[in-house]
Amino acid sequence: MEQVFFFIFLFFLTLSIFLTILAKASETKRKKMPPGPRRLPVPILGNLHLFDANKPQHSLLSLSNKYGPLILLQFGSIPTLLISSSDIAEEIFTNHDLTFSNRPALFVPKKLLYNFSSMAFAPHNDMWRQARKIATLELLSLQCVRSFEVIRREEVEKLVAAIKDVSVANLSKLTLSFSNNVVCRVELGDEFGDGGKEGVCLHELIYETQSLLGSFCVADYFPGMEWVDRLRGFHERLDKHFEKLDKFFDRVIQEHLKCREEEEGSENIIENGDKQQNDFVNILLGRHKVAVHHGGFLSNIDHVKATLLETFMAGTDTSAATITWTMTELMRNPRVMNKLLEELRQATDGNARRLIQESELEKLEYLKKVIKESLRLRPAAPLIPRETTQLCEIRGYIIPANTRVVFNAAAISTDPNVWERPLEFWPERFDGSRVDFKKREFEFLSFGSGRRKCPGFNFAMVVVELALANLLHCFDWSLPDGMKAEDINMDVAVGLTAHKKEALRLVARPKW
Numbered sequence: 061m062e063q064v065f066f067f068i069f070l071f072f073l074t075l076s077i078f079l080t081i082l083a084k085a086s087e088t089k090r091k092k093m094p095p096g097p098r099r100l101p102v103p104i105l106g107n108l109h110l111f112d113a114n115k116p117q118h119s120l121l122s123l124s125n126k127y128g129p130l131i132l133l134q135f136g137s138i139p140t141l142l143i144s145s146s147d148i149a150e151e152i153f154t155n156h157d158l159t160f161s162n163r164p165a166l167f168v169p170k171k172l173l174y175n176f177s178s179m180a181f182a183p184h185n186d187m188w189r190q191a192r193k194i195a196t197l198e199l200l201s202l203q204c205v206r207s208f209e210v211i212r213r214e215e216v217e218k219l220v221a222a223i224k225d226v227s228v229a230n231l232s233k234l235t236l237s238f239s240n241n242v243v244c245r246v247e248l249g250d251e252f253g254d255g256g257k258e259g260v261c262l263h264e265l266i267y268e269t270q271s272l273l274g275s276f277c278v279a280d281y282f283p284g285m286e287w288v289d290r291l292r293g294f295h296e297r298l299d300k301h302f303e304k305l306d307k308f309f310d311r312v313i314q315e316h317l318k319c320r321e322e323e324e325g326s327e328n329i330i331e332n333g334d335k336q337q338n339d340f341v342n343i344l345l346g347r348h349k350v351a352v353h354h355g356g357f358l359s360n361i362d363h364v365k366a367t368l369l370e371t372f373m374a375g376t377d378t379s380a381a382t383i384t385w386t387m388t389e390l391m392r393n394p395r396v397m398n399k400l401l402e403e404l405r406q407a408t409d410g411n412a413r414r415l416i417q418e419s420e421l422e423k424l425e426y427l428k429k430v431i432k433e434s435l436r437l438r439p440a441a442p443l444i445p446r447e448t449t450q451l452c453e454i455r456g457y458i459i460p461a462n463t464r465v466v467f468n469a470a471a472i473s474t475d476p477n478v479w480e481r482p483l484e485f486w487p488e489r490f491d492g493s494r495v496d497f498k499k500r501e502f503e504f505l506s507f508g509s510g511r512r513k514c515p516g517f518n519f520a521m522v523v524v525e526l527a528l529a530n531l532l533h534c535f536d537w538s539l540p541d542g543m544k545a546e547d548i549n550m551d552v553a554v555g556l557t558a559h560k561k562e563a564l565r566l567v568a569r570p571k572w
């Protein structure tokens with residue numbers, strides 16, 4: 061009898077397990093994929109025809125306006141999740157940050173960054189963690205950033221002098237040179253720009269690097285079709301450029317090693333913390349020497365080169381673009397310009413005939429709001445690329461593992477459901493506002509969010525604030541040739557960084 065009961069029990073147990081599994085399976089099936097536009101009947105293209113490569117952020121914005129803030133697009137053979145609202149961004153960064161912490165493995169950064177041997181484009185793994193820790197500790201911390209004050213002051217002096225030399229200042233170019241020089245001196249110990257060491261113009265290398273990073277690459281949308289890029293000569297261009305970059309960094313490293321050998325007890329450079337000598341290359345080489353024996357990040361010299369290139373690329377363009385866009389908005393908004401000039405006059409006790417120092421920036425509260433508003437309306441990195449590491453569920457939709465993700469920061473920071481008068485340049489919106497890109501806020505993602513948030517915030521802000529404060533303190537600005545504010549072309553150039561497409565040319569009349 062007992063045996064019969066046992067078999068009945070076993071039967072019901074098996075049945076209930078079977079039914080639970082069945083219910084779970086059908087529940088997963090019922091859960092939908094996110095909505096999105098219909099794909100072309102030509103399967104290989106998917107939704108690519110809806111994407112305007114010349115105006116990426118705008119074409120993505122019109123797609124999210126039409127289909128919603130969480131949509132799944134098919135770009136070639138790659139499913140791509142597009143996120144365009146702050147509440148979905150908040151849900152992701154609060155509950156699924158780890159799942160969304162990968163970067164897509166794109167073809168050009170893979171090549172130029174020595175097979176992702178650094179941080180920005182690397183997958184979320186231990187190598188990335190070590191790379192981020194070292195860059196933060198040795199280059200981007202508040203303490204490090206403060207120690208570069210002399211370099212910034214000298215470069216601002218040069219920027220002001222260069223503007224005094226010309227009748228019409230090309231601010232796009234001049235601010236790029238300025239931020240290039242700051243980053244170059246901090247990292248490499250020399251400018252390597254137009255006025256740098258003979259035969260090496262890093263500015264030119266950087267332009268081509270940016271251009272390649274912003275190029276459409278067939279392999280990124282149609283894996284297995286790299287041959288198309290090869291046929292159109294893209295690989296040749298990439299290989300040639302990589303060779304030049306590699307040679308450049310080899311030379312920089314060799315020069316640093318030679319200097320270290322010449323210094324008696326070269327280890328002292330690192331240990332004494334002599335900031336003039338101890339540029340980022342020296343610090344990385346010191347760590348490389350140790351890592352060679354222990355393995356891990358920096359054990360290979362390619363890690364040093366990739367880190368230098370990446371922090372250089374990430375730091376230069378974004379700051380220059382932000383300075384240029386802010387000056388552009390100020391020219392279009394005389395009320396804001398006048399209010400800011402008044403703040404500067406008060407902060408410098410009238411008409412001080414000297415440059416504004418970093419110690420004075422703290423007082424310039426309106427300047428900070430102006431920059432914040434500029435970053436909101438014209439984010440230097442408007443499309444933030446990520447990739448999911450595992451399957452997850454957002455708002456009842458299934459998001460498979462390895463889905464490419466794009467956060468449209470430009471759309472989020474102008475979302476009319478969140479922002480009053482979203483397209484207006486109105487810095488007063490931040491009066492008493494809790495929104496701040498330093499905190500975990502999701503209304504605007506100018507520096508991203510979560511564990512992959514931009515680590516260069518401190519580095520960037522002081523460069524941008526110091527340059528803008530002095531540009532406005534030293535010169536009266538006007539538009540050239542009877543041009544009106546409404547004539548300023550606001551188009552955005554295609555590329556990784558959202559530069560102003562047409563250079564900003566302004567007449568600068570020195571105030572003293």
Ligand code: HEM
Pocket residue numbers: 179180181192200370371372374375376378379382439440441444445505506507508509510511512513514515516517519520524
């Ligand atoms: C106004 C200036 C800047 C803006 C607007 C900006 C914006 C951004 C954004 C949106 C991201 C992506 C964050 C994410 O995925 O959530 C990022 C990443 C990054 N930024 Fe910046 N950035 C600026 C300046 C800098 C500077 C000065 C540096 C270094 C010198 C820097 C280094 C990096 C690095 C290394 C990453 C990759 C971080 C990672 O993947 O873990 N950035 N930046």
